[in-house]
Amino acid sequence: MAWIDAIATDDVDEEDLIRFDHDGKTYCIYRSPNDEFFCTDGLCTHEQVHLEEGLVMDYEIECPKHNAAFDYRTGEALRAPACVNLNTYPVKVEGDRVLIEI
Amino acid sequence: METRDYSMLGESGRLAVETGLATAEWYHTQVPRKEMKALMQRADGPAIRDTIILFAGMMVFAVIGVALWPSLWSLPFWLAYGVLYGSAMDSRWHECSHGTAFKTRKYNDWLYQVASFCMIRNPVTWRWSHARHHTDTVIVGRDPEIAIMRPPVFFKLIANFFGIFDTIDGIKRMLLNASGRLTDEEATWIPEQEQPKAIRVARIWVVIYATTLALALAMGSILPLMVIGLPRLFGAWHHVMTGLLQHGGLADNVIDHRLNSRTVIMNPVSRFIYWNMNYHVEHHMFPMVPYHRLPELHDAIKHDLPAPNTSIADGFREMWPALRRQLRNENYFVKRDLPESAKPYREDFHVAAIAAE
Numbered sequence: 001m002a003w004i005d006a007i008a009t010d011d012v013d014e015e016d017l018i019r020f021d022h023d024g025k026t027y028c029i030y031r032s033p034n035d036e037f038f039c040t041d042g043l044c045t046h047e048q049v050h051l052e053e054g055l056v057m058d059y060e061i062e063c064p065k066h067n068a069a070f071d072y073r074t075g076e077a078l079r080a081p082a083c084v085n086l087n088t089y090p091v092k093v094e095g096d097r098v099l100i101e102i
Numbered sequence: 103m104e105t106r107d108y109s110m111l112g113e114s115g116r117l118a119v120e121t122g123l124a125t126a127e128w129y130h131t132q133v134p135r136k137e138m139k140a141l142m143q144r145a146d147g148p149a150i151r152d153t154i155i156l157f158a159g160m161m162v163f164a165v166i167g168v169a170l171w172p173s174l175w176s177l178p179f180w181l182a183y184g185v186l187y188g189s190a191m192d193s194r195w196h197e198c199s200h201g202t203a204f205k206t207r208k209y210n211d212w213l214y215q216v217a218s219f220c221m222i223r224n225p226v227t228w229r230w231s232h233a234r235h236h237t238d239t240v241i242v243g244r245d246p247e248i249a250i251m252r253p254p255v256f257f258k259l260i261a262n263f264f265g266i267f268d269t270i271d272g273i274k275r276m277l278l279n280a281s282g283r284l285t286d287e288e289a290t291w292i293p294e295q296e297q298p299k300a301i302r303v304a305r306i307w308v309v310i311y312a313t314t315l316a317l318a319l320a321m322g323s324i325l326p327l328m329v330i331g332l333p334r335l336f337g338a339w340h341h342v343m344t345g346l347l348q349h350g351g352l353a354d355n356v357i358d359h360r361l362n363s364r365t366v367i368m369n370p371v372s373r374f375i376y377w378n379m380n381y382h383v384e385h386h387m388f389p390m391v392p393y394h395r396l397p398e399l400h401d402a403i404k405h406d407l408p409a410p411n412t413s414i415a416d417g418f419r420e421m422w423p424a425l426r427r428q429l430r431n432e433n434y435f436v437k438r439d440l441p442e443s444a445k446p447y448r449e450d451f452h453v454a455a456i457a458a459e
Contacts, residue, residue, distance in 0.1 A: 016139065047125055047237055053135075055142045055390055057205075064390050066233045067201045079201060081233045083293050 003092070003099045009037075010096065017061065017072075019052035022102065027089065029098060030056060030072045037091045038072050039100045045077065045084035106242045106354075106432065108251050110287040115243025118355070124244050125237055129358040130387045131406040131445070141391045141399050144205035148394040149197075152374065153213060156194070160186045164329055171325055180328060181336070185375060188265060188337025191220035192345070193377035193393075199225075199232050202392040203377075219307060222272030222334055224279060226300035230291045236389055240354045240362045246287065250350045252432035254425045259346070265338030272334075276311075279304030344368070344376045347417040351424030353435045358447055359386040361438060365400065365410040366417045383407055406445060408438035 004022055007029055012018040017030045019042060026042035028051050040061070042050055049065040056062075060078060062069045068082030075086035090101040107114040118124040133141075163183035170176035197203040198214035218225035231246045238244035250259065258267055278285065279301050284292065292300060310330070317326040324332070344366075353361040360383055368380040379385060381396040384403065391399050400410075411417040420436060427434045440447070 016135075046233070053138070055139070055144075057144065062201075062390065064388075066236055067390065069201070079207070080229055080296065083295060 001101050003101050005097055006039075006100045007098045008096055009093060009098055011098075015056050015058070017052065017054070017056050019050065020100070025102070026050065027100065027102070028052060028061070028072070029091070029100065030061065032059060032073075037093060037098050039089040039091045039102075040070070040072050040075055040086040044068055044082060045086060046082040106252055108242060108248060110243065110246055110290050112243050118238070118241050118244050123238070123241050123355055123357065126357045128239075128387075129360070129445075129447075131403040133388075133402060137402060138388070141388070141395050141402070143395075144202065144392060145394070146205045146209065148392075149203040149209070149213075152377070153194075155374075156186060156190055167328065168325065171328070172323075180333075184333040184337025185340050186337070187220050187333035188335065189340035189342075189344075190375045190377075191217040192341035193375065193379055195221050195223060195228070196232070196379065197377050197393050199229050200389055202390065218303075219310070220334065222269060222276060222307075224275065224300050224303055226296055226303060227275070227279070227284075227288050227292060230293075230296070231288075234291050236386065239359060239386055240349050240352075240356075242354055246291065248354075249346055249348070250425065252354070253429050256425075259425075263339045263342045265335040265342075268338070269334050276304045276307055280308045340372070340375055343414065344372065344380065347411070347414070347421060348379070348382045351421040351428075351436045353437065356447075359383050360407055360440065360444075361447065364417060364421075364438075365407065366414060367410050367412055368414060372414065405441060405443040408440055 006020045006022070007018060012029060012031045014031050014035060015033045017028045020027045020029050028040050028042050030038045030040070032038065042052065044051055044063040044065070046063065046066055046068045049063055051061055051063055053064040054062050055064070059071055059073050060069050061072045063082065066081050067079065068077065069079035070077055070082065070086045072086070073088070075088040077083055077085050092099050109115070160183055163179045163186070167176045167179040167183055170179065194203070194213055195217035198210045198217060201207065201210050203213065204210045215225055218228065235245050235247040240248055242248070262268055275285065282301055284297060284300065288300070289297070314326050314330045318324055347364050347366050349362055349364065352364060356362055363383045363386050365383045366380045368376065373380060378393040378396045381400050384391070384396050384399045387403070388399060411420060424434065424436045
């Protein structure tokens with residue numbers, strides 16, 4: 001596990017997400033309505049659709065294909081058709097940079 | 103001549119997996135993220151308004167229908183009640199299964215349960231089957247919701263304007279599920295941990311229908327069934343009329359919704375009953391957009407879509423002859439023309455279907 005310099009804080013709006021690819025894997029980095037940052041796997045656990053075009057509402061991410069929903073703080077699957085939780089990763093902010101531990 | 107196998111466990115489904123048609127990446131029009139985010143925003147207001155109108159309408163029509171029963175004067179009120187029960191509930195079932203009708207999740211879930219009951223569609227089973235319909239839209243052997251299989255069986259299509267085969271299938275599945283079992287096909291798309299929920303709902307429904315039937319027998323009248331059950335038959339025509347237009351006569355086994363789905367401009371009454379699903383290409387491309395924002399989405403992406411059909415009648419004029427032609431050649435379909443401003447089809451994926459024209 002290592003801390004990776006992923007994005008600038010301004011790269012993503014509040015209550016939105018951005019895709020981040022690293023070392024052959026894909027992730028989503030979220031900025032909450034309260035200006036906190038979180039990171040999960042990039043693909044929905046239902047059918048591996050990328051979440052980058054999904055809808056962020058409060059602390060939930062909704063998959064753009066089948067509307068499965070997850071709590072992006074914990075990865076918990078909140079709404080069918082997803083039944084398996086998303087993996088989450090530690091995040092820290094240093095200055096204007098967002099780092100994720102993967 | 104090619105023969106399609108629409109079973110979820112058959113040869114066509116196996117081939118779709120082998121050739122990459124199953125769970126493929128689909129074409130979608132590019133929309134700037136900010137614009138799409140705005141279109142996807144949820145609200146409770148429009149659906150609360152529409153739901154109050156819907157239930158108030160049902161109550162008024164049913165009360166007048168009962169009051170005038172058994173006079174023939176009650177007939178128009180039962181017909182109006184039936185369309186709200188047997189057709190408007192289809193679109194409510196659909197939109198709430200996506201979770202997009204309301205912002206508040208429990209409102210979606212409540213209306214979803216009521217609408218599923220009216221349509222005799224198990225809310226667990228059909229949530230999963232509809233997810234598959236969106237993953238593999240009109241991919242033969244993968245999509246369990248293909249309304250018009252090739253070659254079309256016109257007798258069945260016409261009978262379903264009165265909900266006959268759908269209702270028989272719904273009742274058979276309800277009784278099977280209530281006995282604690284699922285069909286083999288249902289078991290392919292419902293995860294194991296969800297299956298007990300499907301069985302529990304079916305058992306509750308059996309109790310409701312049995313109570314209604316017992317009341318009808320005790321009264322010596324079908325009146326209780328006019329309120330619960332029979333409207334699924336005599337009110338189905340509108341949702342079948344609009345539903346057949348969604349994909350009927352268009353391409354199958356392609357991964358571009360502009361080829362296999364149809365947008366139809368409709369009158370406001372039909373749009374209320376159908377909850378804007380006449381914008382069907384748009385809905386399939388962006389299922390996150392709530393029904394009440396689909397007209398805006400249509401305006402945002404119409405430069406990239408085939409021209410919509412101008413009315414329900416116009417849609418049928420295009421679809422019906424194509425279905426008749428499919429009786430002789432099941433590979434025939436209507437290939438939709440894109441405007442010059444549109445991005446092209448992914449011909450590499452479509453070549454097999456187009457070559458069959």
